[in-house]
Amino acid sequence: MVNIFLQTRGRNHDYTFLGEAPSDNWWSQYRNQTSFEDPTIVVHSDENGWRVCLSGIASARKDRVGTTIRYTLVFEDKHHKEQAENVVNVIRLWLDAAATRKPFGSIQEALDIEFPEASVEKVIGDHSHSFMPKVSEVVHRALFSLPKITVLTEQVVAYHSWLASVDMPDARIAFVQHVRKLLLDGIPGRALFLNLLGTKDEAQVIANNGADSAILIEGFTDEDKIVSLEKKVFTRLQPSEASTILIVQNPQIKKIANCLLIPASKNTLTPTTNRSDQPNTRKMMLLVVSLLLVMLLIWLMLNTGSDKNNFNQTLPLKVSAITEL
Numbered sequence: 001m002v003n004i005f006l007q008t009r010g011r012n013h014d015y016t017f018l019g020e021a022p023s024d025n026w027w028s029q030y031r032n033q034t035s036f037e038d039p040t041i042v043v044h045s046d047e048n049g050w051r052v053c054l055s056g057i058a059s060a061r062k063d064r065v066g067t068t069i070r071y072t073l074v075f076e077d078k079h080h081k082e083q084a085e086n087v088v089n090v091i092r093l094w095l096d097a098a099a100t101r102k103p104f105g106s107i108q109e110a111l112d113i114e115f116p117e118a119s120v121e122k123v124i125g126d127h128s129h130s131f132m133p134k135v136s137e138v139v140h141r142a143l144f145s146l147p148k149i150t151v152l153t154e155q156v157v158a159y160h161s162w163l164a165s166v167d168m169p170d171a172r173i174a175f176v177q178h179v180r181k182l183l184l185d186g187i188p189g190r191a192l193f194l195n196l197l198g199t200k201d202e203a204q205v206i207a208n209n210g211a212d213s214a215i216l217i218e219g220f221t222d223e224d225k226i227v228s229l230e231k232k233v234f235t236r237l238q239p240s241e242a243s244t245i246l247i248v249q250n251p252q253i254k255k256i257a258n259c260l261l262i263p264a265s266k267n268t269l270t271p272t273t274n275r276s277d278q279p280n281t282r283k284m285m286l287l288v289v290s291l292l293l294v295m296l297l298i299w300l301m302l303n304t305g306s307d308k309n310n311f312n313q314t315l316p317l318k319v320s321a322i323t324e325l
Helices: 026-030 084-099 106-114 117-126 132-143 169-184 200-208 239-249 251-261 279-304 308-323
Strands: 003-008 040-046 049-062 068-077 162-165 189-193 213-217
Touching: 003 132, 026 040, 026 049, 040 084, 040 169, 049 084, 049 106, 049 169, 068 084, 084 106, 084 169, 106 132, 162 169, 162 200, 169 189, 169 213, 200 213
Parallel strands: 162 213, 189 213
Antiparallel strands: 003 068, 040 049, 040 189, 049 068
16 A cells, blocks of 8 residues: 655644654755745656655645645555556646646645644644554545546657656646656656756756656746757767877867878778788778877977978878878
């Protein structure tokens, strides 16, 4: 059975979990990318199971200074499918409410009915344990009986990781579809609605550091499309590859390399008929000599400070020397 945890506060007591609490605040890793006082969705799935955090759910209760008291819901389970569909439905309901800026909706109403102010104050203030163990069952009854939303259309997203505006209906459909794969199919990944992100670059940092992610944000400029967040892959170069890139990226060295290597494309390295039995050896020798000459010329440029005109005049002689080998 899915584990359900509920966090809220009393009129005079700070936020705490009613009854049991999760083993760790795993969702807090996104505290710099979202304000948990506002609508937030964090869904993680890996080989150990899945975890969901829904925060910023407003209640009808107020604290002693008149600030709206909020709920945070946490769901955790192994990859069991029995209740996963119910959790997906709760996520869908909360996502639609958050996107349309509804101050009060079905989730809030259901929680307020089951957790009236008097009961919450008694549990938090008196530290009563008679009601605490049943919190999970109460939330289960309150939320898993909510009307199921049937989506008749599907949104096919070709990207492993992507970003879109929460205001885009098709993106919300794709987001929920991604959540279903995480919870019901057990694929590793993340689904995130983070309210402090505002740019693709900020979302790209998250996508680069973790599992495949579907990310929704507010105020995204590309509100009419889903944008790829494919991970930036950095491969380690072999020494020879790194040297080649270093030469090509330097304009002066690139000019030298072009002067030396272009003649080779004009049959300079093509073996003659009387040496056709050793074509590969001849090509290799010419290539080695060319590279050594490039290195020598580079060294001379960097260490002798010779005149540029003199260098350009001597270069054709050195190239012709190679072609006569």
